[in-house]
Amino acid sequence: MPHIIVIGAGAVGVCCAYYLRKKGFHVTVVDRGRIGAACSAGNAGLIVxxxxxxxxxxxxxxxxxxxxxxxxxxxxxxxxxxxxxxxxxxxxxxxxxxxxxxxxxxxxxxxxxxxxxxxxxxxxxxxxxxxxxxxxxxxxxxxxxxxxxxxxxxxxxxxxxxxxxxxxxxxxxxxxxxxxxxxxxxxxxxxxxHLDPTQFIQALVDRLSDQGVTFLENTEVTGLEQENGQVTGIAAASGPLKGDMVLIASGSWSPLLAGPKVLPLPVxxxxxxxxxxxxxxxxxxxxxxxxxxxxxxxxxxxxxxxxxxxxxxxxxxxxxxxxxxxxxxxxxxxxxxxxxxxxxxxxxxxxxxxxTPDGLPIIGRSKRHPNLLVATGHAMLGITLAPITGSLIANLAAETGGEQAITLNALSPFRFSH
Ligand SMILES: Cc1cc2nc3c(=O)[nH]c(=O)nc-3n(C[C@H](O)[C@H](O)[C@H](O)COP(=O)(O)OP(=O)(O)OC[C@H]3O[C@@H](n4cnc5c(N)ncnc54)[C@H](O)[C@@H]3O)c2cc1C
Known part of the structure; x- marks a missing residue:
């Protein structure tokens, strides 16, 4: 199965890893800090x-x-x-x-x-x-x-x-x-x-670690590696890492990882x-x-x-x-x-x-690099929407799920350009 690198171990990145693993992907999650320690830690924990x-x-x-x-x-x-x-x-x-x-x-x-x-x-x-x-x-x-x-x-x-x-x-x-x-x-x-968001993320991480998902903490991603129009992995402070697909799930930092031509992210x-x-x-x-x-x-x-x-x-x-x-x-x-x-x-x-400017998350893929996916922009609802985001990303990565076309158009990163 393809190897996918998830950048960001917040609620969104971890839930994406969960559903990607469930579909059989080989998954590595990279975070520049500790798992779940950014916006997904001290929030109100409401599932609304x-x-x-x-x-x-x-x-x-x-x-x-x-x-x-x-x-x-x-x-x-x-x-x-x-x-x-x-x-x-x-x-x-x-x-x-x-x-x-x-x-x-x-x-x-x-x-x-x-x-x-x-x-x-x-x-x-x-x-x-x-x-x-x-x-x-x-x-x-x-x-x-x-x-x-x-x-x-x-x-x-x-x-x-x-x-x-x-x-x-x-x-x-x-x-x-x-x-x-x-x-x-x-x-x-x-x-x-309502839930304890830190316990929720830890429960998924424990399960994923048992299932062979790798978590790299304190590893800052500094850019995307590209070859022949494809994203081939990430550049990280600790060295490059190869992957068949890359998912940007880096919360408020997501716009810093891809330029506007690759993925326009008004976050x-x-x-x-x-x-x-x-x-x-x-x-x-x-x-x-x-x-x-x-x-x-x-x-x-x-x-x-x-x-x-x-x-x-x-x-x-x-x-x-x-x-x-x-x-x-x-x-x-x-x-x-x-x-x-x-x-x-x-x-x-x-x-x-x-x-995001319209209050909906951004879930989709780059037009220029179809093996580059994104899941961000969840604003006040990132804990509530993390599981469905993971499920949509897993279907997108596996290219399944016909009914999703409508939903995914509404969530496309390119919806703001017209
Ligand atoms: C006060 C407050 C209350 C809230 N209450 C609720 C609520 O009740 N219910 C609800 O549903 N939502 C709530 N939210 C919103 C929710 O917390 C967020 O939408 C959600 O945590 C976003 O998750 P995320 O995974 O996208 O981002 P984050 O949790 O911020 O995770 C992004 C991760 O990416 C990593 N990262 C960034 N750049 C890089 C890089 N270059 N290399 C490697 N790693 C990188 C970061 O270190 C971070 O761990 C609240 C938010 C706040 C602030």
Whole structure:
């Protein structure tokens, strides 16, 4: 069977390796850091088939413009002279309309449903080796303005057959007594789930290692090796490696690996923050998204994680404390001795979501080098969509799966050029 090199050992790269191996490919996964240690580590761990509306949606631009340059807002663009950023923003605003959303929502819905189903299968197949709970998701609000926006999303979801129920303040507190104080109600999506993303990736890596997949950590890929119009492998800090196919699954760093002629990848890094507290005094049963703050609270066994914000500031590792503090404003309710102003910065996790202008991932192959594949651009849904991405990539590599042509057109790396 052909040898495929996967560049990137995040949730997407590891899930691709999983389904490629299942099809019989000989697989090597290369990462410049540790496996699963980038954006796939400290995220909120929500598996959200309910999230059918892409990031680029009507209202985002008007709301975003109000938030745009406010340092503590849920969505922030750090002003800078970067043509790629402003070209991305221009394309993004062009997708924030009803007709673009009407096109992308069914594609996203289909991917989300299939991925949620694959998660159930993976959880069973791995003897429940990772923390995964199918408790649903609470979208909590305080203000009526946010209730109305959530109602609209709920109507769209319900029209697609997604189960959703509105809870009054009293019903919310009955279901989740540890919902944040002053919550006025919530929309409950019972079929969503949550997991520990690090345990999930490790479970797959353990299984893959047993099956002969090689993982090369601390190995930076510096370029693609080419001969006679074919990609023949990768150039890495430790030396070249030959492969019959190469898959770029390098998250927000993917555009750096292939030039725009080989693979046009309009991906911008959307930085987000989280903090995980051990043994909080109070642990909620249900994961929650706080609508006003766009922040999440995820119970992870005997830990609790607070995550959120989206900051287009490039691949910049500096911590913006004002933005982080807005994410953890509710943390003292769960751990009364938690003091954000005393917090050591090394405990603040950040990750770069790979964001595309239309809110759909990029899954496809290079026209110039058909043996070069790509899977990136999953933005806020990279954990949720990792299994279906792996499955699509495996079919693409094996050149099977007729029905996929429609889906793969919508996800093509070349869709932005016309
Ligand atoms: C605060 C926050 C909360 C989130 N919450 C959720 C959630 O609840 N649910 C959800 O579905 N998604 C969520 N996400 C999004 C999700 O985390 C990402 O979409 C996902 O992790 C992207 O996975 P990836 O494998 O594409 O990228 P990454 O995990 O970033 O992996 C890319 C890998 O490529 C490697 N790499 C890069 N360049 C090279 C190179 N040159 N050579 C070798 N290796 C290289 C990197 O080291 C890295 O390990 C959240 C994100 C954030 C920031």
């Amino acid at each position: 088939p309910s999230h059918v509306i892409p990031l680029a949606a009507p209202g985002v631009v008007s709301q975003g413009l109000k938030w745009l340059f406010r340092r503590d807002s849920p969505f922030y663009i750090r002003p800078r002279l970067d043509p790629a950023l402003w070209s991305w923003v221009w394309r993004f605003t062009r997708h924030c309309n009803n007709s673009a959303v009407a096109k992308s929502t069914p594609v996203l819905h289909d991917l989300l449903q299939r991925s949620a189903h694959l998660f159930d299968e993976l959880f069973q197949a791995h003897e429940q080796a990772f923390y995964y709970r199918k408790k649903g998701l609470l979208m909590v609000y305080r203000q009526d303005k946010y209730r109305r926006a959530l109602q609209q999303d709920a109507d769209t979801a319900a029209a697609l057959g997604i189960a959703v129920r509105h809870l009054s303040q009293q019903e919310l507190v009955q279901l989740e007594p540890h919902a944040p104080a002053r919550s006025a109600g919530a929309f409950y999506y019972p079929n969503d789930a 911008e890094a959307g930085k987000g923050y989280s903090i995980t507290l051990d043994q909080p005094k109070i642990t909620p049963t249900f994961p929650m998204i706080l609508s006003e703050e766009k922040a999440t609270i995820t119970p992870l066994g005997d830990r609790i994680r607070f995550a959120g914000t989206l900051e287009l500031s490039g691949l910049d590792h500096r911590v913006n404390r004002a933005r982080f503090e807005s994410v953890v404003a509710v943390a003292p309710q769960y751990q009364p001795d938690f003091q954000v102003d005393r917090l050591d910065e090394s405990r603040i996790w950040h990750g770069f979501r790979p964001c």
